[in-house]
Amino acid sequence: MIKDVLGIGLKEYWAGNRDANFFIHNQFGEADEMPITYFFEGEDEMSDLEYVALETCKGRVLDVGAGAGRFAVELQNRDCEVVALDTSPGAVDVMKKRGVKNAQVANIFEYEDEKFDTILLMMNGIGLAQTLEQVSTLLEKLKTLLDDSGEILFDSSDVTYLYDDQPKPKDHYYGEIDFRYQFQSLKGEWFKWVYVDFATMQEIADKAGFYCDLLMTDEQDQYLASLTLKPDA
Template sequence: MKDLFGKAILDYQTKDASEDLITETSISEADEMPVSYLFRTYNEMPKLEQKALQLAKGNVLDVGCGAGSHSLALQNERNLEVTAIDISENAVKACHHRGLKNVFVMHLLDLNPSTKFDTILLLMNGTGIFGTLKETDNYLQKLKSLLNKNGQILIDSSDLIYMYDQDEEGAYSIPADGYYGELTFTVHYKGETEDTFPWLYLDYNTLQNAAIANGLNCELVLEGDHFDYLAKLSL
């Protein structure tokens, strides 16, 4: 794994001339993403992310923390105890540089279940790390095992139905051989290309059904401006 996302984050943090990240998916053309966006302050965040941070309480786990902006807001502005994890070694280095106290290179599925949290955050399309619809149960069971009794999982995603064409009767032309939110994602940075990896967008009803099937309550907290939403899962 070339860790181009993490390399871009670390370059930006250490003032090594960073370039825009170029991202593309199996259903969309290449698109530029300024690395500075990953370093946004609370006031610069979308309302779904702001709402999630407002709802965060107790001992917090930030899954896929990236540049650490969510964790830093909770650590520095809310004085919450935050543990942040990411599979990117470079991103974790950048988080250390930014003053994040408890941040580790770790995959969610490798986290010790004896550690429990009051709030687990999965933001910036938090369902993405599930990869495929088939793997969703596996991840939800892991998240469930990490929750304290009155804990909550705050997760956001988008319904990608709008990306597909509609016929005259309003029916969408979605793939017949799988769930339409299952994409493959490719990252380009400074002339290098990351290996393509699976990335999952879940519509709210599908997430709710999966949560219930895995013994979790699911509540729609807030809807965004463009098919996106924030959900809360709890025991």
């Protein structure tokens, strides 16, 4: 399997191939086509949910899983200090070429820095926990990077609809899904991603010492939520 298929596709698009698309494979059937243009959309093309997230960011921002920098670029334009992280070297290379001042190849579980006012995990960034069990581990890590008065912003969704015609799995949480990227003939390694329904997310956040507030939902059953630290958490 090819490593960093995501980065290869983003670099190809940035180099001028504006017709480039990803195909996203999962265990449910045929691959879904995903236009690479999505990773480069600016403020004017963002969904209402994404725009609310952008508007809510303040202060020093940590953009986790920043991709091609669609949020990082806009936040810099708003004079925010942004640190943009991604595990894809190709994505980070594209971010730097787009003018993101502090883009780093890094795994959030290993990242250490000073505190941030906002930690942003968009495009279901909370899913990088991979499993429901590890969501609490991710929150504990983010807690070490969040200012006491700071805020974590993330989006996710309830994927119950995927099981309309089949029973939910009994050996793992139904929101845990296997994916892999394909760009042209190149296929990447399979990886796990988790989508967390809001009620379950509230329970996990509460145990981890966070308030979890719903900011908005959209017609695709996605939601935007905010995590803030409880006193003495």
